[in-house]
Structure formats: C-alpha cells, structure tokens
Amino acid sequence: MVNENIVIKARMLGNVEISYQGKPFTIERNNTTKVNQLFQMLLYYPNGLAREQVMYNLFHNEDIADESNSLRALVFRLRKALPSVGLPDEDYVHVKRGTYRISPNVAVDCDAIEFEETAKKALGSEDTNEQQKLLEEACEIYGGDFLPGLSGVEWVVTVQVRLKKLYDRCVKQLLETYALQEKYDKLYQVSHKADQLYPYDNWQTYEMQALIELGKSREALKLYEDTEALMFEELGVSVSADMTKQLDKLGEQIKNNTDVISEVKKNLDTSKEDIEGAFYCTYPIFVESYRYIKRVIRRSGQSAWLMLCTITDGKGFALNDSDRLNTLSDELSEAIRTSARGGDMYARYSNNQFVVLLLDITQEDCVLVEARINENLSKESRKRYIKYHLAPVNLASAGTDNDTDELKDIVRGDE
Numbered sequence: 001m002v003n004e005n006i007v008i009k010a011r012m013l014g015n016v017e018i019s020y021q022g023k024p025f026t027i028e029r030n031n032t033t034k035v036n037q038l039f040q041m042l043l044y045y046p047n048g049l050a051r052e053q054v055m056y057n058l059f060h061n062e063d064i065a066d067e068s069n070s071l072r073a074l075v076f077r078l079r080k081a082l083p084s085v086g087l088p089d090e091d092y093v094h095v096k097r098g099t100y101r102i103s104p105n106v107a108v109d110c111d112a113i114e115f116e117e118t119a120k121k122a123l124g125s126e127d128t129n130e131q132q133k134l135l136e137e138a139c140e141i142y143g144g145d146f147l148p149g150l151s152g153v154e155w156v157v158t159v160q161v162r163l164k165k166l167y168d169r170c171v172k173q174l175l176e177t178y179a180l181q182e183k184y185d186k187l188y189q190v191s192h193k194a195d196q197l198y199p200y201d202n203w204q205t206y207e208m209q210a211l212i213e214l215g216k217s218r219e220a221l222k223l224y225e226d227t228e229a230l231m232f233e234e235l236g237v238s239v240s241a242d243m244t245k246q247l248d249k250l251g252e253q254i255k256n257n258t259d260v261i262s263e264v265k266k267n268l269d270t271s272k273e274d275i276e277g278a279f280y281c282t283y284p285i286f287v288e289s290y291r292y293i294k295r296v297i298r299r300s301g302q303s304a305w306l307m308l309c310t311i312t313d314g315k316g317f318a319l320n321d322s323d324r325l326n327t328l329s330d331e332l333s334e335a336i337r338t339s340a341r342g343g344d345m346y347a348r349y350s351n352n353q354f355v356v357l358l359l360d361i362t363q364e365d366c367v368l369v370e371a372r373i374n375e376n377l378s379k380e381s382r383k384r385y386i387k388y389h390l391a392p393v394n395l396a397s398a399g400t401d402n403d404t405d406e407l408k409d410i411v412r413g414d415e
Helices: 036-045 051-059 067-084 111-124 128-141 156-179 182-198 204-211 217-235 241-255 258-269 282-300 325-339 365-375 379-384 407-411
Strands: 009-012 017-020 093-096 099-102 107-110 279-280 304-311 347-349 353-359 388-394
Touching: 009 036, 009 051, 009 111, 017 036, 036 051, 036 067, 036 099, 051 067, 051 099, 067 093, 107 111, 111 128, 111 156, 128 156, 156 182, 156 204, 182 204, 182 353, 204 217, 204 241, 217 282, 217 347, 279 282, 282 304, 282 347, 282 353, 282 388, 304 365, 304 407, 325 353, 325 365, 325 379, 347 365, 353 365, 353 407, 388 407
Parallel strands: 009 107, 279 347
Antiparallel strands: 009 017, 093 099, 304 353, 304 388, 347 353
16 A cells, blocks of 8 residues: 655656655755655556666666666665655655666656646547546646756657647647637737747647737738748748638738737837838748838839858858857847938848848949948957849849849759
8 A cells, every 4th residue: 555655746848857845855866866766666657667677767778787787776866865855754666677767755746747647638538528628637737848958868859749639639729719709818828838848740720810800910920020030930831721811811800900000100200210221030031021122112213232241250251159149149139220321231141141122232332331241240250251142133033923033043052
C-alpha cells in the first residue's frame, strides 16, 4: 500500500519543478544531471522501465565502457540524495525482475501524466459536453514542452513530440468548438496561450478572429503586423492564407465602422514618428510599397535605384551568424536611416542584408549615399566591410506581373 506521507509532485511541462510537501527540491547541481534524468524517468514511468531501456535512455550516445556499473552508481547516488534533501528514508529505486520503477511506497503527482490521460479521454469521448470539459482541463494543464532542459535527449524528445501532438489536437478541437459557440473571450484565451507557447504554429489566426469578433480592431491589426514580421524575419515565409482572410474581414469591419475610422485618423494625425531619415519597414511591406511607388514615379518621370547592403566577413563573403552580427545589423540599420533621405525607404531582407529604395537620384548620387553609410558606421564595423550592389528600377514594368523582377534579382543574386 502506498505511504500517503510520501507524495512527490512533479511539474515537467514548460518548466521543471519537483517538490515534496510543497517544498521544491533539486538533487545534485541542476535538473539535467544523469542522476536527475534517472529520477525523472522513474517519476514519469510509474509502471517502470526495463533495465536495458534505462541504460539506453541514459548512455546510448556516450562512450561508456561499463554501462551496468554506471547505472548501479547512479542508482546508489539517487538513493542517497533523496533523503539528504528532506525526503523520508525510503528505498526510492525499486528493482524487480530487471524492471526499474519508483518505490511502491511513493505516490507521484505528475502534470505530464495527468495531461496525457486527460487529453486521451477528451479526444476519445463521445459525449459533447464531457469532451469540452476534458479538453479545457487538458489545455489548462499543458504548460509547454516536456522537460525543456533536456531537449537534446532522445527519450525526452520522443515524449515531447507525442505530448505536443496531443496538445495541438486538443487546442484545435476546443477552438473550433468555441468558434461555433461564439465564445470569443475563451477563443482568445486559449489561442493566445497556444500562440505564446508555439508562435510559429499559426494559432494567431484564431487569436485574430477572436479579437475581430470582440471589436478589438486595433489589437487585431497589431497582431497581424507582428505575426507578418515574425514569420518573414524568422522563417522567410508569409502569413497563412487563413490569417490573410481575417485581415480582409478586419478591413470590412473598419470600412463599415465610422468610429473606428475616426480613431485611425486620429492616430495617424497625432503620430510622433520621426520623419528625419529613411523610412524603415518589414520586407513584405517594402515589396507592396515598392509596387505602389513604381506606379507613382512612372507618371512623374523620377529615377529610382535599389541598393542592397550586405555585411561581409572582410573577405567578400556574407557574414553568417555570430555574436557580433546582431550588433552590426542594428548599427547598419541606423546608418542607413540617417544616411538616406526621408523620402527613401529600406527593409531588412535577411540577418545580414538590407535593401534600400532611393528615389529621384542618379547612380553617381547612390555612391555618395554609400559613402555616408560608411561614415556613419564605427571604425570597427567598417573593417568588416559592407558590400553594396545597385540596380536601376525598371519603371516600364510598373503595374505588370513583372513589377518586382529587379527587386528579386538584386536580393537573390547576392545571397
């Protein structure tokens, strides 16, 4: 019979916290040591694991001469460590017929186990009301990846993937239910949590839908813009088609709401944006603006040039990820802003490249812009060298299917 006085509470989703009688404890220096990994395995697998599986989970990527001896040493250390941090005396590692498990005198309250059991019950339930209640419970329990500090450990990754798939299914089913029920507050709450946990999984579509239905147009538009920037800058992709549909819906809402239009105009009129220097925007916005500007300047007869600025390693090759690159990128961005004019615009194309649209300018003047950018960089950054490429804007293609050809050529030709 389980000794009710020994109840270990294990939080493994999103962060790791193991406690006894309300007091968190850590054995050895942190939660990622081999002894802790063994302990976490015993807590997560209450029915135990075969000896061979335990050794595989702990040592399969390491060159260890005697795995059996190493396992015995870990078991000994774990048995000694738990009483030393305040737990009752007990033989916590129970070994029987080659199976390792936590002592039968210990009860384990583990959020990962609770989530998995609740999620499976929810997805298998045929009663609509019961299913919704269980889905809500499962989504509330889930706090993030399983044992995130051990994401490079094979057995942990296997569990992470399985639990995340369960979470994804629960969230999607619950969000669809809320949308049908028009419970937009709850739709936002659950989708916002999912977005915070996994920002690249397109939960923003549901989040934006909820904000629109709740009449929060400003928040919905900001969410769209933030998501657009995140997807392009981090993944190099556009927002989903479903989210674009939500933007169209938002546009209709704003068009038919005079109060919203007045608020937008007020925000534009009172904007405190610094108009000195070039205008910075995200690359997707740069592309759309570029198409429009080409049409405008085609009528005026102005000339325009594209400039690509690439941070190099000093040997002519694009500088890849390094501790210095982010600092250099920020410095180059500011140098471009202060060196170009207020009517020019620029965007970050990649982690080491910026594209600039220079208006009403000659090729000779473009060289002067390059010189000003170099002057506005620190001496240390100049040593890294900024490589420049120029291309004239083809005004004849404005309004055609080929209206961004020269832009595509310049940014792709130097990657």
